[in-house]
Amino acid sequence: MRFCFAHDQGMEARNVLCYRSGGAKRFQWCRRERGPVWRRLGFVDRMAVLTSGGDAPGMNAAIRAVVRVGTALGVEVVGVSMGYAGLLTGQMRVLDARTVGGILQHGGTILGTARSPEFESEEGRRKALENLVTRGVEGLIVIGGDGSLRGAHELHKLGFPVVGVPATIDNDIPGTQIAIGVDTALNTAIEAIDRIKDTASSHHRAFIVEVMGRHCGYLALMAGMAAGAEMVLLPEVETRVEAVVDELTRAYARGKLHFIVIAAEGSALKAHYLRDYLSELEDGAFEARLTVLGHVLRGGSPTAFDRILATRLGAAAVEELRQGNSDRLVTYGGSKSNSVDIMKALGDRCGVDMPLYRLANMLAK
Ligand code: ADP
Numbered sequence: 362m363r364f365c366f367a368h369d370q371g372m373e374a375r376n377v378l379c380y381r382s383g384g385a386k387r388f389q390w391c392r393r394e395r396g397p398v399w400r401r402l403g404f405v406d407r408m409a410v411l412t413s414g415g416d417a418p419g420m421n422a423a424i425r426a427v428v429r430v431g432t433a434l435g436v437e438v439v440g441v442s443m444g445y446a447g448l449l450t451g452q453m454r455v456l457d458a459r460t461v462g463g464i465l466q467h468g469g470t471i472l473g474t475a476r477s478p479e480f481e482s483e484e485g486r487r488k489a490l491e492n493l494v495t496r497g498v499e500g501l502i503v504i505g506g507d508g509s510l511r512g513a514h515e516l517h518k519l520g521f522p523v524v525g526v527p528a529t530i531d532n533d534i535p536g537t538q539i540a541i542g543v544d545t546a547l548n549t550a551i552e553a554i555d556r557i558k559d560t561a562s563s564h565h566r567a568f569i570v571e572v573m574g575r576h577c578g579y580l581a582l583m584a585g586m587a588a589g590a591e592m593v594l595l596p597e598v599e600t601r602v603e604a605v606v607d608e609l610t611r612a613y614a615r616g617k618l619h620f621i622v623i624a625a626e627g628s629a630l631k632a633h634y635l636r637d638y639l640s641e642l643e644d645g646a647f648e649a650r651l652t653v654l655g656h657v658l659r660g661g662s663p664t665a666f667d668r669i670l671a672t673r674l675g676a677a678a679v680e681e682l683r684q685g686n687s688d689r690l691v692t693y694g695g696s697k698s699n700s701v702d703i704m705k706a707l708g709d710r711c712g713v714d715m716p717l718y719r720l721a722n723m724l725a726k
Contacts, residue, residue, distance in 0.1 A: 405499035405522070405682055407437045409453065412470040413444030413477075413509035416659055417528040417542025419667035420470040423504050425461040426675025432458050434683065439498055443473045444505070445480035445512055448489035453496055465668060468545070468660045474505070480512055490519055500682040504528050504675075506540070507707055514688060514703045522687035524678045525703050528671070530658055533577035536706020537692035541674065544666040546573070546658040547583055553654055554588035554621065561619035567609060567639055567649040571632040573658055574625035577711040580658070581625035582718060591620045591725045594635075596627035597713040602638050605630070609639070609647055615726075620649075 410427045412420045424440070431438040440460075442452040464471050479485040493501065500522040503513040506529030513523040527534045530546035550572050561568045570590075574580045578595025585593035591612055594600050609620050624632040632651055639649040663671070670693055677691040681700055690706040692699050 404685060405436060407439065407497050408500040408502060408679070408682055409439040409441050409493060409496075409498045410456075410472070410502040410504065411441035411444050411447065412472045412474045412528070413503060413505035413512065414474060415506055415529060415531075416468075416470050416474050417506075417530050417540070418468040418545035418659070418661055418663040419541040419671035420474075420504055420528050421461075421464040421467050422663060422668045422671035423526055423528065423541060423675035423678075424456075424470065424472060425465055426672040427502055427679055428456045428461045429458050430676045430679045434679065436679065436683065439496065440472050441501075443475040444509070445477040445485075445489060446475040447473070448492055449477065449479055449485060451492045451496075453492075453498075466662050468662060470504075476508075483515075486512075486515055486519060490516065490521055493521065500524070500687075502526060502675075502678045502682065504541075506531065507533055510534070510690060510703050510707055517688040517703070522682060522685075523703075524681045524686065524700075525690040525706075526671075526674045526678050527690060527692065527706075530580065531574050531577050532579040533574075533711045534690075534706055535708070535711050536690055536701045538694045539670065541667055541671045542659075542663070543580070544670070545661060545664045546580060547587065548664055549658050549661055550580065550584040550623075550654060551588045553652070553657070554584060554590065554623070557652060558588070558619060558621060561621060561650075565618050567620040567622070567647060569622045569624055569632045569636050569649055569651045571624045571626055571651065571653045571655070573655065575627040578625040578628065578713055579711065581623045581628070582713065582721060585623040586717065586721045586724065588621070588623070589724070590623045590721075591617070592622045593718070593721055594622060594624040594628035594630050594632075595713055595718070596625055596629070597711075598718065600628070600630050602630055602635060605635060606639070606642065606647070 428438045438456050439453045440456040441447045504526040510525040513525045517523045527537045528541035530542040532543045557568050572580050581593050612620050636649045636651040639647045674691045681689050688703050689700040690703045
């Protein structure tokens with residue numbers, strides 16, 4: 362089998378498997394070496410799947426869907442271990458329907474995940490591409506967050522067909538309403554905050570709970586609303602420490618027994634600083650405790666929503682590749698899964714839902 366990149370187009374288009382960067386609209390029809398039929402360019406017989414960046418509950422469900430849907434459609438699916446790092450070292454194995462049995466309910470990813478600085482260089486990406494082509498892989502599905510999807514786009518720019526599946530508990534991919542893992546992380550956060558509230562009420566104490574979210578406060582805002590926190594600190598909204606003290610004073614004056622602040626890790630007012638500041642005020646009258654939920658939010662069995670979302674998006678990704686599409690991100694909006702150009706999906710910064718933020722503040726009174 363030969364690959365023919367965009368700049369080679371025109372030569373032997375009838376006897377080689379060709380693809381172009383630039384999306385489905387520009388695909389041509391051509392004949393495979395073996396097989397008598399003419400097929401649309403980009404039709405794949407062998408695709409690879411990898412998970413990359415931070416893990417998110419539901420990644421396994423997405424891998425399972427890719428493998429089972431791919432297999433059912435006659436496509437061989439190759440699993441790449443340890444994300445882009447595994448592409449560079451050629452860690453690939455064929456996955457069949459049985460190898461993805463019993464993983465649906467587990468958090469993490471059976472393929473493993475990693476961060477690969479080498480892949481960020483063009484030299485690294487060319488090495489990865491060579492490994493894919495050598496193994497006869499004709500398309501790649503990347504399951505991961507913002508960085509992983511940017512990496513997928515770079516691979517597409519070298520002429521290799523890629524489709525992205527959004528998976529990140531931060532929910533910082535504006536092109537999709539929700540990413541795989543967010544719902545599970547939110548439920549885990551709420552369970553933890555409910556427990557913290559019990560002890561906070563008993564001791565009449567302030568608690569600061571830090572959740573993940575470097576650039577995007579989605580998890581903090583939603584957890585704050587769903588768990589009934591008194592305040593939320595988001596990367597997108599500046600909050601002065603004096604404003605927290607004012608709220609805390611007023612809340613205690615209204616007879617509240619506790620004061621719960623949910624802080625996104627990326628908020629300008631840092632959770633550690635706030636804890637120390639409050640504890641040093643008024644001879645300890647505002648003593649505060651800090652709980653960092655951190656990686657706890659990444660683990661655990663995915664919720665039904667995440668399993669279904671991951672299954673639908675995994676299946677949609679296979680279909681996108683089979684149709685000869687590249688540089689697309691499969692997305693979720695309302696009750697539908699769809700797809701959009703990767704860079705368009707990542708392009709805008711995730712903005713906070715201000716009406717919801719105001720509602721959360723109103724409910725906290
Ligand atoms: P996440 O996908 O969870 O956001 P990272 O931002 O750490 O995680 O990205 C995961 C990996 O994706 C990086 O280690 C790197 O190999 C690759 N990557 C990230 N950004 C780029 C980029 N701009 N170009 C190429 N590869 C990238």
